[in-house]
Amino acid sequence: MVLSVSCLTVSRAGRAVLSDLSFDLMAGQALRVQGRNGVGKTTLLRCLAGLQPALAGRIEIAADSLAYAGHADGVKLPLTVLENLRFWADIFGTQTITDSLRLFGLEALQTRLAGSLSAGQKRRLGLSRLWLAKRRVWLLDEPTVSLDQQAVGQFAAMVGAHLQAGGAAVIATHIDLGLDARAQILDLAQFKAKGAALERADEAFL
Numbered sequence: 001m002v003l004s005v006s007c008l009t010v011s012r013a014g015r016a017v018l019s020d021l022s023f024d025l026m027a028g029q030a031l032r033v034q035g036r037n038g039v040g041k042t043t044l045l046r047c048l049a050g051l052q053p054a055l056a057g058r059i060e061i062a063a064d065s066l067a068y069a070g071h072a073d074g075v076k077l078p079l080t081v082l083e084n085l086r087f088w089a090d091i092f093g094t095q096t097i098t099d100s101l102r103l104f105g106l107e108a109l110q111t112r113l114a115g116s117l118s119a120g121q122k123r124r125l126g127l128s129r130l131w132l133a134k135r136r137v138w139l140l141d142e143p144t145v146s147l148d149q150q151a152v153g154q155f156a157a158m159v160g161a162h163l164q165a166g167g168a169a170v171i172a173t174h175i176d177l178g179l180d181a182r183a184q185i186l187d188l189a190q191f192k193a194k195g196a197a198l199e200r201a202d203e204a205f206l
Contacts, residue, residue, distance in 0.1 A: 002027050002065065002137050002168045003048075008057030009193065010040060010047045016055055016193035017043055023186060025137070025168050030159065030179050033172040035188035041172040042070070044188070045141050048170065067135035069143055073126030077115035081106055081125055084114055088132045100128040103158045104151065119146040127155060130162075138162065138169040152177075 003025040010018045017040040025031055033041050046052050048059060049068040076084055085097040085106075101107050104124040109117065114125060123146040130138055138159070144152050156177040159169055163182050177183070 001025070002061065003170070004058075004060040005048070006058045006060075008044075008047070008059065009055040010043050010052075011055050012040065012043050016195075018188060018191045019056075019193040021057070021188075021191045025170065027136075027166045027168055028163050028182060030163060030169040030171060030177075030183040031186050032177075032179075032183050033170060033186050033188060034174060039188045039192060041188060042141055045070070045139050045170065045172060049139050061137060065136040066139060067130050067133040067137070068139045068141075069127060069130060070141045071145065073122045074129065075114045075117075075122050075126050077113070079114055080110065081112055081114060081117070082110040084125060085110075085128065085132065088129045092133050094132045094134060097132065100131045103131060103161075104128050104154050120148055120151060123147055124151055124154070127158075131158060136167050138167065138171075140169060140171045140173070142172055144173060144175050 001024050006022050008018070008021040009016050021044070023031065033044065035041055045068070047054050049066060076087065079087065085100055089097050101110060104127065106124060106128060109121060114122065117125065127143060144155060147155060152175065156179070159171070159177060160179060162169065163179070171177070
């Protein structure tokens, strides 16, 4: 088991939005989190990532095993694609960036300034950090936003390779990534806290 959640209650603006949420995630598995806008997908992922405290319950995960990708790409605009990847590789202590360039087809863009990239290209660059991080559990909030069909396929292949290598992932998405039996679905509607009202958009992200 790489992640265990027991009787979790999470809040937004001091008000419980999800309660009594429990699940276990094993190596090689993905959990696909679904639910209407405002139900608490982002709030849950932020809580799992340690970006905000839970109101109640327990989260068990090994230290330094998480990689979180929120809505923001985390791209350094004044740097080139190659310089961005080298920056992250230095932070994570990764020796090579070749796989990250290849997995998202970034080879032809490596000399481009990140600030000149399209939204989809920036998203691909941001997601490529996951491979450099070498963390066992990925927490991904709507990772396919701005990606075209080809890039979605590249992302799905990267997640599949991560799971094959013994990793795990919690992914908030309505897109079927073709992970088959390796992916379970968690519908947050059944964990909506009593009295919680749906809002038009989920909680803001970092």
